[in-house]
Structure formats: structure tokens, C-alpha cells
Amino acid sequence: MNKDESIALALGAISTLLLFPDIRYYVLELVGNTYGAVAGVLLILYILVNRYAMTAIVVTAVFVYLIHQQVGYSSSVDRQVNLDTIADDSRFVSANSVDIQVANKTFVRDSPNMLNPPEPTPPLLTYPPSEETLRSMSG
Secondary structure (H helix, E strand, O other): OOHHHHHHHHHHHHHHHHHOHHHHHHHHHHHHOHHHHHHHHHHHHHHHHOOOHHHHHHHHHHHHHHHHHHHHHOOOHHHHHHHHHHHHHHHHOOOOOHHHHHHOOOOOOOOOOOOOOOOOOOOOOOOOOOHHHHHHHHO
């Protein structure tokens, strides 16, 4: 078995992971992007230029399968459910949730700087305003 056949066999085995919905949906989101599709075509061309015919056949078959799945996936309910699940699961990532950071004791904030007190601001307006306030605001 030469190098081309062993790479093609390995890619064929790895591409069976696309049968699992979680992995397939993630890859379909990548292929649905224009940059992902262009990268796939460039990968196939690169493999063909290096004369790996069997690998090019396997990669082309996987790419065609993904394009075929993408056509139905882009307007399906599965895509909306997948995007909603990703948005819902992001609430449980500590980088997105202050509550989880406090619970994990990883929440950090700047401590107050006592040597530089805040600058004084004019007082809030009260109703009815005093004569001095009316004169200062009227000019």
C-alpha cells in the first residue's frame, strides 16, 4: 500500500464521523461559509497537483456529500435547532456568565483606588429648581 492509498483510507475512515449529527452540523456550518467552500476546492486542487489521485477522489466525495447535505440543511428545522442549542449552551460557559464566574470564584474586578477619589460632579437637579439653578441654566 503506497502513501496515497494509506492517506485515502485514513481520510475515508475519519470522514465516517460526519454521520454523527453534532460533527456534521459543525462541518456544515463551515462549508456553508464561502471561505470554507473555497478552502475545500483549493484543498482538492492542491491534492491533485501533488498527484494523490485516490486521496483526491475521497476528498471530492466527502466534499460533494457535504455540499449535498448543505443544500437541505441551510433551510431545515435542524439548523435552527442547532443554532438555538449553541446559543443556549453558551450561557453555561464561564466566559459568558458572571454568575458562573462568581460561583467558580474566578470573577475579577478592579478594586477601588482610594488615593484618587472621583471628581466632584454638580448635584442632580431637583424640582422645583432653586433661583440660583434657574439663573445658572438660563445664562
